[in-house]
Amino acid sequence: MPRPPDLYVPVRGTSMLPVLNDGDEVRVRAARIYWPGQVLVYADPHGQVWVHRLLGFKPAPGGWRFYFKGDNVPKMDPPVEGGRIVGRVVARRGGDGERPLGGMDNFLRWMRSLGRVLRDR
Numbered sequence: 001m002p003r004p005p006d007l008y009v010p011v012r013g014t015s016m017l018p019v020l021n022d023g024d025e026v027r028v029r030a031a032r033i034y035w036p037g038q039v040l041v042y043a044d045p046h047g048q049v050w051v052h053r054l055l056g057f058k059p060a061p062g063g064w065r066f067y068f069k070g071d072n073v074p075k076m077d078p079p080v081e082g083g084r085i086v087g088r089v090v091a092r093r094g095g096d097g098e099r100p101l102g103g104m105d106n107f108l109r110w111m112r113s114l115g116r117v118l119r120d121r
Helices: 104-119
Strands: 007-010 025-029 039-043 049-060 063-069 085-094 097-100
Touching: 007 085, 025 039, 039 063, 049 104, 063 104
Parallel strands: none
Antiparallel strands: 007 025, 025 085, 039 049, 039 085, 049 063, 085 097
């Protein structure tokens, strides 16, 4: 089965600073598996689209629950059902052109976000 085409989603707000800026666009690619540390796009039950970092996931009745947090905010988002995930951010397009997003930077920022969540409990 062919992979669906990438799509571009606008970034609004400052919750993902300094990685993503208000007004950037992100290129999003659907995947079968998502890993903690990756920046994903998901829609909440009200249809609002979010671009936040995946902290983790766990099984729940009726499927999986995914846990997200913006890099620049202190609190985690409410749990997200797997069917609400649009895809993984693979690139950012801003005033300096398009650049890939991922790799070791994802891992380090995930560790930092997870540490803040655990510290603030």
